[in-house]
Amino acid sequence: MARPHIEPYVELNDPYRAFKVRGFRGCQYKTLSLDVDTGACTLKIRFPGGYRRSPGLSYSDCEIFVLNGTIEAGDALWREGHYCFVPAGVALPAIHVPQGAEALLMFNDAEPNFEESGDSHDRALREAFTSLNGYEDLPWFGLGRVQPSVATGCLSKLLRQDPLTHATTFLYCMVPQFAQDNISYHDCAEESYHIWGTSWMMQFGELPTGGYFWRPPYINHGAFRCRFGTIALGRTDSKLHNYFHYNPWSNPWENLQRAAGQGYRQRPLLYQWEMTDGHNHPHGPADFEEPGYADAASVARLHR
Ligand SMILES: [Fe+2]
Structure with a gap:
């Protein structure tokens, strides 16, 4: 997901545009981030009252989080907080x-696409379909599941985690007076939309309600402050690991090298194997449990 770094962006005062893609006509949208190579994107969408769409599918993995209103999907009701x-x-x-x-x-x-169909594609990964209300169906838990961990007072609800890549979608909140004084970066891209509340980061200032970022890997963020509390939707595109430090001047290349240095110390045999010139590595990952894994389409084939 090669999207550019967008941070901070506040969408609330920007106008909606007419959504002219089949399956979404009559809706309006704002683009929060876009991969210009693939068309992958994060949008804010407004469905008009009376909107109807026939059964159908998309040829992209798709996620939706309801900010307000109620969407009827067959017999299901997707209310505020539904994911x-x-x-x-x-x-x-x-x-x-x-x-x-x-x-x-x-x-x-x-890019957004839709095809009318009463049936799923025969190679679709049906068992990965997820539908729940993030506000009502899950408990908050501390972020101690990710070590090293953020400061006490940042809680999370895990909406979905890809079992192979650990790409994750989650709600998170910061309690009033939350504070974390170190600087962090990750190996994954990180995305957030502020559903409500304002928090502050040393590099990017205040991010209010309607605030958004798409942050590529290895970019410094933090220290953090949050005065009155915040609730947000977050996503990563692979496994999240917190690298913490106190050097505000390091750049993404230096951060990557530091991450690799930690990998060398902590998993030296794997690191050396990966770095060996002239090795006979197969092209792409070689997981004996997922031998064909290379991309989402390969995974879908494995599970069909
Ligand atoms: Fe982060």
Whole structure:
């Protein structure tokens, strides 16, 4: 997901545009981030009252998080806080939005697309379909599951984690007066949308309600402060590991080298194997449990 660094961006005062893609006509959208190579994007979408769509599918993994309003999806009601992960090729039932709604809409592999279909594609990864209400169906837990961990007072709800890549979608909140004084970076891209609340980062200032960022790997962020509390939707595109330090002047290349240095110390045999010139590595990953894994399409083939 080669999207440019966008931080901070506040979308609330920017206008919506007409959504002219099949399956979304009548809706409006704002682009929060875009991979210009693949068309993968994160959008804020506004469904008008009375919107209807026939059953159908997309040829991209897709995620939706309902910010306000109610979406009827067949017999299911997606209310405020509802989250869905819809694997590529999985057909959704008919959609109806009687009173209007706003949501975050993410296409992970390709530009927005829709094809009418009453059935899922026969190679779709149906078992990965996820549908739950993030506000009501899950407990908050501390971020101690990720070590080294952020400071006490930052809580999370895990909405989805890809079992192979550890790409993760989650809600997180910062309690009032949350503070963390170190600087962090990760090996993964990190994305956030502030559903409510304002928090502060040393490098990027205040991020208020409607604030958004897409942050590529190895970019310094922190220290952090949050005066009145914040709730946000976050995503990563692979495993999140917190690298902490106190050097505000390091750049992403230096941060990457520091991360590699830690890998060398902590997993030296693996590091040396990866770095050996003239090795006979197979092209791409060689996992005996997932021998064909290279991309989402390969994974879908493995699971069909
Ligand atoms: Fe982070």
